[in-house]
Amino acid sequence: MIRALIAGRCRVHLEALSAAVSQSRAVEVLGxxxxxxxxxxxxxxxxxxxVLIDATMTDAVNIVRDVRxxxxxxxxxxxxxxxTETEITQLAEAGVAGYxxxxxxxxDLLIAIQSAARGELYCPxxxxxxxxxxxxxxxxxLSQELAAETHSPFDALTxxxxxxxxxxxxxxxxxEIARHLGIELATVKNHVHNILEKLHVHRRINASTWYRRGGFHLRLEA
Known part of the structure; x- marks a missing residue:
């Protein structure tokens, strides 16, 4: 038999609920x-x-957490x-086993009690x-956070x-880069400016250091 304690703020409500639940042969009300x-x-x-807890009690979420x-x-x-989604999720985070x-x-209440006793979550x-x-x-x-952590500024470069x-x-x-690639010097300067901006660095040496530490020279060579 399932042993249950009923908690709430209204005595009349508690006594009525206790009497109703006690009619079930599966539940013994302890008080x-x-x-x-x-x-x-x-x-x-x-x-x-x-433990049955009336969610309208003051500080019900913390009572649930303390019991658990x-x-x-x-x-x-x-x-x-x-x-309200806020109340439901707060109770879930506190550790409720049934709503x-x-x-x-x-x-519905008896099903919730029996489900919780079996280690199952019951909710409408x-x-x-x-x-x-x-x-x-x-x-x-979480997916957005992981994507942000794994995203490399290198991926933003053309x-x-x-x-x-x-x-x-x-x-x-x-x-030298302009001559090597056969493009205008102004075009090279524009590309270098964009590279520094995308890598969030201010100097060419910083871009080169970032490039080496990240092993991106190996990626290009591959």
Whole structure:
């Protein structure tokens, strides 16, 4: 049998919920608690399998987090959860194992309790949608960060700029590069200016150092 502690701010609500849940042969209600200190003490001392927490309680997210931290192995199911993405994701990050919305039925609550006891996450479709959207946003942000970390300024250089950078690295002056490539001196100067700007350096020697340290001379030779 699943042992449950019910926590909330309204005594009438707690007593009604306790009576309703107790009708199930699968759940034993150990009692109720209304204050944070009592909730944490009973979650730790009474060893419930599940703590039901009313999400409308003041500081509900931190209560969930504290229960998960100080009562090892205890699962938390939150009831009367709002449908804002912020609240849902904050509760998920705090470690809840089940959600029941304000319009959820007693059957929904019992399913959430039993699912949590089995180590499964129970959430209505609307909550699942919010969680998936949040996961998608986090994945997209992580992908952008990884792309930024792996992106090299070398990739921003044109083929001609890479060629000229290689000649700069060989120690050629702008005039020598112009003669070597058969292009105007002004064109070379413009390319060198663009190279320095794209590499975020101010001097030719810095561009050459960056070029060597990155092994890009080997890439061109290959």
């Amino acid at each position: 109720t608690a209304s204050h944070r200190v009592d909730i944490l003490a009973r979650a730790r001392d009474d060893s419930p399998d599940i 931290q100080h009562a090892k192995g205890v699962k938390v199911v939150v009831i009367t959860v709002g449908e 029941v919305l304000p319009d959820g039925s007693l059957d 479709p609307r909550v699942a949608f919010s969680l998936l959207r949040r996961v998608g946003a986090l994945a997209a942000a 083929r001609r700029e890479r060629e000229i950078l290689g000649l700069v690295d060989e120690g050629m002056s702008n005039k």
